Amino acid sequence: MKRRILHVDQNCYFASVEMIAHPEYRNVPMAVVGSVEKRHGIVLAKNYLASAAGVKTAEVIWKAEQKCPNLVKAEAHFEKYSFYSKRLREMYSEYSDRVEPFGLDECWIDISESCLDRDAKSVADEIRQRVKEEFSLSCSVGVSFNKVFAKLGSDYKKPDATTVFSEEEFRDVVWKLPVEELLFVGRSTKASLHKINIRTIGDLANASESYLSSYLGKGGVMLWRYANGLDDDEVMKNDYKRDIKSVGNSTTPSSDMRNIKDVSGVMHSLAASVASRLRKYELLGTVVQIWVRDKNLNSYEKQRVLFEPSNNEKEIYETALELFRESYNWHAAIRSVGVRCTKLISKNEGIQLSIFDDCEKLDREKKLDNTVDEINRRYGSGAIKRLVELNGDLGNFDPSRTEGGICGKPGSELK
Ligand SMILES: [Mg+2]
Missing domain, CATH: 3.30.1490.100 (DNA polymerase, Y-family, little finger domain)
Structure with missing residues (x-):
């Protein structure tokens, strides 16, 4: 059976949630920051105006303020982020019983066995629309035949966009992307791959599986499979352990x-x-x-x-x-x-x-x-x-x- 998987990624999630309660933040460069007194004086999220001024996520606050002296700093409210995250998942659950969160602001939704009378892209577009109308938030959605490419799709174009990577056409676009865009290729894996001249997802896909296995171990084989569209990981069923308080x-x-x-x-x-x-x-x-x-x-x-x-x-x-x-x-x-x-x-x-x-x-x-x-x-x-x-x-x-x-x-x- 051909799988149909969406990955929904909320854009500037923490900052956007803060802007629901504080519409005035929409018109100024704003960052959600960790406590300044504590060791966590860093930018956790920022709105697009702050991004445009060069403010980066995970950057220390004083550095961000150097680039953007009128930066408005909002305190983080993880309980709120968790609250909206839950409500968003409830909405996604109207489309499938397979909704798997990845962080507070991302979810995979498997519609292989639901919404069968509709094409996957129209479902993705509808979810985007509803996120805007019902939550005043904005998200980007990736649509593909596996989780890894669906996630790649939600990153590909943002904010507020749908990207489809189909089984027939993924090589044309996905293989041209830098290898570090692939899920689980972190800084150190990227450096290891660059050493053997693997710079794009296509380079990775076309490398020898057995060489990657000896070079990076099991993880190397996993990444090779991802690059070739062979990720068969399932989207988990909704099952939240909410009983323990x-x-x-x-x-x-x-x-x-x-x-x-x-x-x-x-x-x-x-x-x-x-x-x-x-x-x-x-x-x-x-x-x-x-x-x-x-x-x-x-x-x-x-x-x-x-x-x-x-x-x-x-x-x-x-x-x-x-x-x-x-x-x-x-x-x-x-x-x-x-x-x-x-x-x-x-x-x-x-x-x-x-x-x-x-x-x-x-x-x-x-x-x-x-x-x-x-x-x-x-x-x-x-x-x-x-x-x-x-x-x-x-x-x-x-x-x-x-x-x-x-x-x-x-x-x-x-x-
Ligand atoms: Mg996000």
Whole structure:
């Protein structure tokens, strides 16, 4: 059966969502930025006027302001982006039960077995129109016989355009494109391919499969298949794990925590367990909360929206510890602490890391997280620990026993 796959990519998504609530942003160069005080003082997204002034995604803010002194900076609201993303997917679901998100602003829709009385391009055009009319957003849509080329199509022409790469004609256009336009060809793969003189998708398609296999391993074969239009990866059925509301742990060590070293060790263990469970459920947390109870049994909670949704142990730990440092003045020793992630979203909805400079570093951290999970799964929870966890006494804490929701009574003053 010939497949019909659409890939919808929202144009300037974060910036466009901000412009829904703030129409005045439409007429000025505007960028959605990560927190300036934090290490994330970078441009996350920008509107077309900011683009025209030379502002780039993932660029540090001061550099962007040098190029565009009247740049209006808007704070990021991931909850809003997630909200519209969900509503968009609901709309796409009217066309197919196979709607697979890729980041917050992109989706594949497989209409091979639906909308059979219509040609795929007219469905794509209708979706574009509805995105404009019903959401005041703009998107570009790629239409092809596999996911990789559909994605390439949505990138090919924007904003607000439909591009079709057919099985018969893809070689004429796709093969002329730079090889790094292909999904999963990142900076380092591009450099490796350039070394052997592969510069276009056509060069890649016409290279020897066995040579690519020996040069780049399995990944080389995968890319060769992509370039030749042989990607047969399915568009997943709509299936969001929305039943779990939060993932958290708390613990009361056998002796009170008296300094930051004690607290950081315990929090790291809690964060590791929370992150590991999020990964098991294929979820990402949007908000990190901590819960603290001192030895006089006064307790409080604090929370912070993460820079980007995450199931990374280090991110969750650092945010939790930061919240603690900001909120506790050591008037008394601490009896119990808890760490929890809420506003969970499916892993597939996560922000694409490609826009961040240090995505390779994040990749390494993810691999480390997965290795830790695997060792703990095989040899029992706690078989492996990061060094910092050994600083704190974990008391009765047992990560395998405390699934689902924070233990103990959360305080009432949620800030
Ligand atoms: Mg986009």
